[in-house]
Amino acid sequence: MRKPLGETTSLIQTRKGFMKNCWEKYQSSGFFDELITEKGTARPVARKLVNHFCRLSPSEMVARGNAAELSIKEMGISFTIYSQGQNIDRAWPFDIIPRLIKSSDWAMVRQGLTQRSRALNAFINDVYNEQKILKDGLIPAEVVLESKDFKKPCIGFRPKYGVWAHICGSDLIRDEDGSFYVLEDNLRVPSGVSYMIENREVTKRVLPDLFKNYSVRPVDDYPSKLYSTLASLSPRDRKRPCVVVLTPGIYNSAYFEHAFLAQGMGAELVEGADLFVDKDECVYMRTVDGPQRVDVIYRRIDDEFIDPEAFREDSALGVPGIIRSWRKGNVAIANAPGSGVADDKVVYAFVPEMIRYYLKEKPLINSVKTYLCMIEKDRDYVLENIEKLVVKPANESGGYGMMVGPHASKRDHNKFRKLIEENPRNYIAQPTLSLSTAPTYVDGGIAPRHLDLRPFILQGKSSWVTQGGLTRVAMREGSLVVNSSQGGGSKDTWIVEPRK
Amino acid sequence: MLSSVAERLYWMARYLERAEDTARLTYAYTQFILDIPRGSEPGWGSLIDIIDGHSAFDNRYKNYNERNVCKFLIADLDNFSSIRFSVKAARENVRTTRDVLPEQCWELVNELYIYVNANADKVKARQSRLDFLDQVLAMSAQIYGLISANLSHDHAYRFMRMGRSLERADMTSRVVDVAVMTAMDSKPGGEEASTWIWGHLLKSLSAVTAYRREIGPLVDADEVINFVFGDQNFPRSISYCLTDVRKNSKALRNHAQIEKLLLSMGRKLTRFEASRMSLEKLHKYIDVFQEQLSKLNFLVYQSWFSK
Known part of the structure; x- marks a missing residue:
């Protein structure tokens, strides 16, 4: 065979050095970058990983990217979005370059998150019972009692261990100097954990060599930890309590995850119509062998829809009488109905107070400075500085209905000024945070993209936090919106142990 | 389950x-x-x-x-x-x-x-x-x-087996029925046409080898029909499919009605002999069989799925 011409060879070589060049030129100015320092060198923890990626040729990068896409398609990792009147099943967006966190950094975060979860649960248990924190005037009573998430049918109830929110997904960000902040706590039906596990699975499939020289904490033990947490709530003392996952059905955006978790726990995945409450006020599921008693329900249905007897009468997704059964102590529900009362951006502002009040401890993880529009002083500040702030409705999730001041138009500023004045209780504002970045594979090159992190905290008889969590990436340049329903992507997240 | x-x-x-x-x-x-x-x-x-x-x-x-x-x-x-x-x-x-x-x-x-x-x-x-x-x-x-x-060969597996065997029995009987109708349309004594029809039937059911080993290399209309209806070992024969449904349903609660129907269908099948039937009679027989299959499907629904 003829040897390739000299010119062609050099072309191949430059292409080979192309990725290296991309990494060397990489710069994320003004933000904390997860892998690269301000000087442009790899952080110690990321050195081997960056070297590995530098050695790949552009075509190899394309091949790995395609392999990841194919795995995701074949593994059927999808999420559903509702658009133009129909449900569309989208493949899960994934970036092949992992995000690395040192295990020593993570240990601190874990402690902070457990502390938060304990305080939030103490708060929920308090407001449905003694309401000490309101009587002591730490939190204005109307914030809690007038919230649409304060559920009257829950008053006076005490769940096992005093825990209401058994599964919490907190959104974390890192500021310019790399410190972690909690941006919000999702206590209703937080989702994303299955994607955390599947992201690792995809990385293992398409970049197995990357794991050489690294000791990465595994993430696939979540379903068994979740099962233990749920089983610890069982009202009956049985070796293997009957745990079910209650889903609104296949058209829910997180259905993939519901099925994934049921499978991971060896639990039945049920819909409302599979369950009923009998005359003995216990919950049963309809099986081919007749009714079978259910001990614990991991519900992925919102409070509003869970029981047409107690909440929305028109709900076809729920189970009539399930709240009666729960209050009698015949069945455990996770998260307990009413937990959403602490999942409110106004209540969020008071979490550091709660930690000091209930636990007599110092908060171990930062919260973001929050201005409550219901307080006159804060409101004046927000109205005057709206172009610098992020304004959020107190009670929306998924990044909907918020305004990022520096990125918004004058018209939007005025629109939100008006909205705030009309309904101050419904709005909070926070300084525009500089979300950290990480190198992301875009348009054949490497570029910084903003990201956040959602770890999951389990709380039952004992508590536990995931190793890392789900990293979500804003795929558009400069964008801060990481939600997958709005064009966000994701990354595998590695908690890396120091080398021995 | x-x-x-x-x-x-x-x-x-x-x-x-x-x-x-x-x-x-x-x-x-x-x-x-x-x-x-x-x-x-x-x-x-x-x-x-x-x-x-x-x-x-x-x-x-x-x-x-x-x-x-x-x-x-x-x-x-x-x-x-x-x-x-x-x-x-x-x-x-x-x-x-x-x-x-x-x-x-x-x-x-x-x-x-x-x-x-x-x-x-x-x-x-x-x-x-x-x-x-x-x-x-x-x-x-x-x-x-x-x-x-x-x-695990538990209830989940049993329901899949039942679904698969019922669908198979249904399809096998349809394939035979169409062959019967084609044979009725073809000229009497058309030796060659008959070989095509019944040979093709065996191929459509991936039954050629099984038929050869059990009956022999010659394709004969009655033998073929008897084989796809009554053979006890070929997994696409109607008899085999019904036995499979019966075996799997027996492990479930509430199987009495299905058992009764399956037994009566089985008795009819044992007495089945193609050489004693005209093509017209065979066509009617399959019609009745199809009705019984849909009754079976209904009983499966009633016994285990209805709320």
């Missing part, structure tokens, strides 16, 4: 079997046509007879030609027996029962779905059609292999 999950597994197996049966049927017919001397090819309409698809077909097409019939059998979503529809329906059912199936099962069914969607429209040419059908048959064999090797 949740009733709703049992129902989905039952249908998942029925749809997978249906996709496989339609693939086998189309494959056999495409090959069959190659053996027929030019000028005396039978029409493609008999494939539509088998799946009872005339009204859906007529809504879309005028001519019962090779291209239209194959498109209808393979790619059309408004034909509930087409490969694409069946695979799609099977996938929907697996999607909602992932938690009870082996993990890889979802991936395999999903791969089959992706493959069928990507290739179902490229089956005009016989070569690519045969390749496509081959692949569908191979992939469904893989899925069954995985299920029987990796899924």
Whole structure:
């Protein structure tokens, strides 16, 4: 065979050095970058990983990217979005370059998150019972009692261990100097954990060599930890309590995850119509062998829809009488109905107070400075500085209905000024945070993209936090919106142990 | 086992079997046509007879030609027996029962779905059609292999077996029925035509080797019919399918009514002897059998799925 011409060879070589060049030129100015320092060198923890990626040729990068896409398609990792009147099943967006966190950094975060979860649960248990924190005037009573998430049918109830929110997904960000902040706590039906596990699975499939020289904490033990947490709530003392996952059905955006978790726990995945409450006020599921008693329900249905007897009468997704059964102590529900009362951006502002009040401890993880529009002083500040702030409705999730001041138009500023004045209780504002970045594979090159992190905290008889969590990436340049329903992507997240 | 999950597994197996049966049927017919001397090819309409698809077909097409019939059998979503529809329906059912199936099962069914969607429209040419059908048959064999090797043979497995065997018995009886009708239409004493018809029937059911080993190399109408109805060991014979349903239903509670019907169907089958029946009588016999199958399906629903 003829040897390739000299010119062609050099072309191949430059292409080979192309990725290296991309990494060397990489710069994320003004933000904390997860892998690269301000000087442009790899952080110690990321050195081997960056070297590995530098050695790949552009075509190899394309091949790995395609392999990841194919795995995701074949593994059927999808999420559903509702658009133009129909449900569309989208493949899960994934970036092949992992995000690395040192295990020593993570240990601190874990402690902070457990502390938060304990305080939030103490708060929920308090407001449905003694309401000490309101009587002591730490939190204005109307914030809690007038919230649409304060559920009257829950008053006076005490769940096992005093825990209401058994599964919490907190959104974390890192500021310019790399410190972690909690941006919000999702206590209703937080989702994303299955994607955390599947992201690792995809990385293992398409970049197995990357794991050489690294000791990465595994993430696939979540379903068994979740099962233990749920089983610890069982009202009956049985070796293997009957745990079910209650889903609104296949058209829910997180259905993939519901099925994934049921499978991971060896639990039945049920819909409302599979369950009923009998005359003995216990919950049963309809099986081919007749009714079978259910001990614990991991519900992925919102409070509003869970029981047409107690909440929305028109709900076809729920189970009539399930709240009666729960209050009698015949069945455990996770998260307990009413937990959403602490999942409110106004209540969020008071979490550091709660930690000091209930636990007599110092908060171990930062919260973001929050201005409550219901307080006159804060409101004046927000109205005057709206172009610098992020304004959020107190009670929306998924990044909907918020305004990022520096990125918004004058018209939007005025629109939100008006909205705030009309309904101050419904709005909070926070300084525009500089979300950290990480190198992301875009348009054949490497570029910084903003990201956040959602770890999951389990709380039952004992508590536990995931190793890392789900990293979500804003795929558009400069964008801060990481939600997958709005064009966000994701990354595998590695908690890396120091080398021995 | 949740009733709703049992129902989905039952249908998942029925749809997978249906996709496989339609693939086998189309494959056999495409090959069959190659053996027929030019000028005396039978029409493609008999494939539509088998799946009872005339009204859906007529809504879309005028001519019962090779291209239209194959498109209808393979790619059309408004034909509930087409490969694409069946695979799609099977996938929907697996999607909602992932938690009870082996993990890889979802991936395999999903791969089959992706493959069928990507290739179902490229089956005009016989070569690519045969390749496509081959692949569908191979992939469904893989899925069954995985299920029987990796899924505990518990209730979940039993409902899948019942669905699969009922669908099979249904398809086998339809294939025989169409052969019977074709034979009725052909001229009396047409020795050659008869060999085509019954030989092709064996091919459509992948029964050629089994028939040779059990009965012998000569294709005889009565022997063929007796074999596909009554053989105890061939997994696509009607007798075998019904025994399989019975075996699996017996392990479940509430099986008395089904047992009763299956026993009476079984008694009728033991007395079955093709040589004592005219083709017209055979056609009526199959009609009655089909009615009993739909009664069986109804009883399965009533005994385990209804709320």
